[in-house]
Amino acid sequence: MSSASQLACAARDHASARRALPVSREALDRASDLFRAMGDTARLRLLALLSQGPACVSELAAIENETVSTISQRLRVLRSERLVTRRRDGKHINYSLADQHVLDLVFSAMAHASELPAQTPGAASIPEPEPEPEPEKEQS
Amino acid sequence: MSSASQLACAARDHASARRALPVSREALDRASDLFRAMGDTARLRLLALLSQGPACVSELAAIENETVSTISQRLRVLRSERLVTRRRDGKHINYSLADQHVLDLVFSAMAHASELPAQTPGAASIPEPEPEPEPEKEQS
DNA sequence: TCAACAGTTGCATAGTTGTGCAATTGAATG
DNA sequence: CATTCAATTGCACAACTATGCAACTGTTGA
Numbered sequence: 001m002s003s004a005s006q007l008a009c010a011a012r013d014h015a016s017a018r019r020a021l022p023v024s025r026e027a028l029d030r031a032s033d034l035f036r037a038m039g040d041t042a043r044l045r046l047l048a049l050l051s052q053g054p055a056c057v058s059e060l061a062a063i064e065n066e067t068v069s070t071i072s073q074r075l076r077v078l079r080s081e082r083l084v085t086r087r088r089d090g091k092h093i094n095y096s097l098a099d100q101h102v103l104d105l106v107f108s109a110m111a112h113a114s115e116l117p118a119q120t121p122g123a124a125s126i127p128e129p130e131p132e133p134e135p136e137k138e139q140s
Numbered sequence: 141m142s143s144a145s146q147l148a149c150a151a152r153d154h155a156s157a158r159r160a161l162p163v164s165r166e167a168l169d170r171a172s173d174l175f176r177a178m179g180d181t182a183r184l185r186l187l188a189l190l191s192q193g194p195a196c197v198s199e200l201a202a203i204e205n206e207t208v209s210t211i212s213q214r215l216r217v218l219r220s221e222r223l224v225t226r227r228r229d230g231k232h233i234n235y236s237l238a239d240q241h242v243l244d245l246v247f248s249a250m251a252h253a254s255e256l257p258a259q260t261p262g263a264a265s266i267p268e269p270e271p272e273p274e275p276e277k278e279q280s
Numbered sequence: 281t282c283a284a285c286a287g288t289t290g291c292a293t294a295g296t297t298g299t300g301c302a303a304t305t306g307a308a309t310g
Numbered sequence: 311c312a313t314t315c316a317a318t319t320g321c322a323c324a325a326c327t328a329t330g331c332a333a334c335t336g337t338t339g340a
Contacts, residue, residue, distance in 0.1 A: 023188060023250065025185070027250045027253065027254060028181060028184050028185055028188055028246075028250070029181050030250070030253035030254070031178075031184060031246060031249040031250045031253050032178065032179055032180055032181040032183075032184040033179075033253070034179075034249045034252060034253050035175045035176070035178040035179035035184070035249060036175075036176070036179030036180070037179075038171075038172065038175040038179070039172055039173075039174075039175035039176030039177075039178070039179035040172055040176070040327095040328085041168060041169050041172040042328090043172075044168050044171060044172040044175070045165070045168055048163060048168055056286080056287090057286070057287060057288090058285095058286065058287085066329095067329085067330070067331090068286075068287065068288090069287085069288080069289090069329080069330070069331080069332095070328085070329060070330075071287095072286095072287060072288055072289085073288090073289090073328075073329075074328090076288080076289090077327095077328095081253075082252075082255070088337085090337085090338075091285065091286060091337065091338060092286065092287090093286075093287065093288095101248070101251070101252050102252070104248060105245070105248050105249060105252065106168075106171060108241070108244060108245050108248060109171040109174045109175060109245060110163065110167045110168070110170070110171045111241070112174060112222075112241050112242070112245065113167065113170035113171050113173070113174050113221075114167060114170070115222075180297090180298085182298090196316080196317090197316070197317055197318090198315095198316065198317080206299095207299085207300070207301090208316075208317065208318090209299080209300070209301080209302095209317085209318080209319090210298085210299060210300075211317095212316095212317060212318055212319085213298075213299075213318090213319090214298090216318080216319095217297095217298095228307085230307085230308075231307065231308060231315065231316060231317095232316065232317085233316075233317065233318095
């Protein structure tokens with residue numbers, strides 16, 4: 001993979017000065033793992049449910065109308081990213097949100113998502129469909 | 141799919157009182173789309189690069205050591221979630237972050253991710269591996 | 281100790297996603 | 311107008327992910 005045989009514009013047109021990432025690659029990898037775990041509607045719904053308090057697997061299964069197995073799998077993913085924690089309570093295992101942090105993330109995402117009804121790319125050609133206050137038209 | 145034939149514990153043991161979600165299902169769907177878009181290391185790296193300023197596709201391809209096609213695909217996904225915007229500048233198309241919002245999300249995720257080195261679930265049995273300040277040991 | 285119940289896990293399968301290649305669009309330039 | 315370069319897209323394929331089922335672990339209570 002990766003040939004990079006075409007770095008034409010980078011080298012000539014604007015003499016690239018950009019290379020250092022603002023953060024470590026590892027940190028980004030972990031962050032993406034986190035996002036991936038939350039990047040599933042069903043799993044995110046579980047987080048939303050748990051935001052109201054702890055719940056056991058079968059309870060969540062009943063609410064979500066899914067099998068216990070499926071819910072368990074979803075929770076496993078969330079747990080692997082430390083989004084939820086579990087604790088045994090008698091016969092059940094109660095899951096809870098790992099911390100408030102998690103909800104902040106979800107709410108931030110929803111704030112962004114609700115800004116606009118989300119478009120499918122390819123609708124407009126190139127000219128920005130949004131009237132920006134900065135019509136800077138620089139030309140070579 | 142979904143049988144829900146086993147809501148045993150929900151109905152009996154703790155007489156479920158939880159059902160309303162704190163947010164609309166739609167909002168969660170959109171948020172999960174957003175997270176999914178960011179849930180890929182390569183795409184997240186692009187966001188990190190763009191946080192330093194706009195860049196064109198071939199420039200990003202050179203930095204990432206990938207084909208232009210691949211980068212273009214990744215940007216397409218990011219654009220579909222309005223995480224980046226594009227603007228034609230002469231021969232190139234410059235991509236930028238859609239807004240600061242996006243970076244907040246990334247940084248929050250990294251903050252969460254860097255709290256601990258991330259475990260693989262299944263390591264410890266059930267008893268919480270973290271010494272919590274709330275050792276409430278309730279027992280039936 | 282055995283039965284019942286709560287959860288987890290292994291496995292097979294279906295569906296989704298990422299990538300490369302080749303063809304195409306579209307703008308700029310000779 | 312043809313050429314060149316930037317970028318996108320269609321297609322096929324590989325890799326990954328989610329799900330259901332069945333088997334299994336582990337706990338409670340008779």
